[in-house]
Amino acid sequence: MLLAIDAGNTNVVFALFDGDEIKARWRIATDARRTADEYVVWLRQLLELNALDLDAVNAVIIGTVVPRALHNLTVLSEKYFGVTPLVAGRGAAEWGIALDVEQPDTVGADRVLNVIAAHDTYKQDIVIIDFGTATTFDVADYAGAYKGGVIAPGINLSLDALVGKTAQLPRIALESPETDSVIGTTTESQMLIGIFWGYVAMIEGLVARTKTQIGRPTKIIATGGLAVLFDEHTDVFDHLESDLTLRGLLILYQRATKT
Template identity: 95%
Template sequence: MLLAIDAGNTNVVFALFDGDDIRARWRIATDARRTADEYVVWLRQLLELEGLELNTVDAVIIGTVVPRALHNLTVLSEKYFGVTPLVAGRGAAEWGVALDVEQPDSVGADRVLNVIAAHQKYKQDIVIIDFGTATTFDVADYEGAYKGGVIAPGINLSLDALVGKTAQLPRIALESPESDNVIGTTTESQMLIGIFWGYVAMIEGLVARTKAQIGRPTKIIATGGLAVLFDEHTDVFDHLESDLTLQGLHFLYQRATHAK
């Protein structure tokens, strides 16, 4: 089976592919200092819960936006799975899509993987909104070329900044508001309205501006952990794709191995 590893700024996600399907997925907090030995103790237990062993994994592909994490994930693959991992964007797993921006080397691996996976599905102009540590808007044209996008603070970062930089505002839970009312009567409700509905307004405003700039029919795709929360309160998303980055890793692996 293929183990696809998506190392993000907040979490590292491990997904075990059985053919084209994800058999299991697990996540652990990102820590670039975490060693291969620490990873394998955790992974072995999770594999056993699925009735599997370490030797079930016979291929590994890694995509990371945390360069310091790559070494230990590579050691994990070589030492415990006995395979040399493919690394997204390098060698046999090169992107294979045009990065039509001024600094192509600075584009995060997760963003390119999302574009690759979305283009394989929709074959038209697309905007991908990924709700992660940051919220990113990525634009690709109908040929699959990455054209650029937007980076905004993630909603949890925004909430942390609001609470951390003020003396009297309390910590609140990020949750779906009980109503569409945007006039709060308590400090907590006013904070939730400002964070949540303010974020929805940002999403809708940027999507409208981006679609107008593209000038062609465009699919809007949402991914990331909080996408479901916002999907309930806006109609701008055409599709919800929770595993887009992992699907991009799977596609790169398939292409690299079929090309041999």
């Protein structure tokens, strides 16, 4: 089985693929100092819960936006799974798509993986909105070339900044507003309106501007943990793809090992 590892700024996601099917997925908080030994203690227990052991893994691919995490994940692969991992964007796992931007080396691995996976399904112009630590908008053309995008603060970062930089505003839970009203009558409701509906307005506004700039029919793909929350309150998304980054890792692995 293939172990695909997506190391993001907030969490590291481990997904076990049996062919094209995800058999299990697990996440752990990102900590670049976490050793291979710590990872394997955690992973061994989770594998056992799925009636599997370490020998079930015979291949590993890693995508990371946290460079310092790569070493220990590589050691994990080599020491405990007995394989040299593929690293997304390097060597045999080169992207295989054009990065049509001024600084291609600075594009996050997760963003390229999302484009690869989305274009594999939707052979047209696409915009991918990934709701992670940051909210990113990524544009790819009908040929699959990455054309650029937008980086905005994630909604939780925005909420943390609002609470952390004010003296009297309370911490509130991020949730769907009870009504569509944008006139709050309490401090808490006004904060939620500003954060939530302000974010929806940003999404809709940026999508509208991007579509106008592209000038061709464009699919809007949403991914990331909070995509479902926003999908309930806007019709801007054409598709939700919760495992887009992991699917990108699978596609890269399959291309790299194709004989």
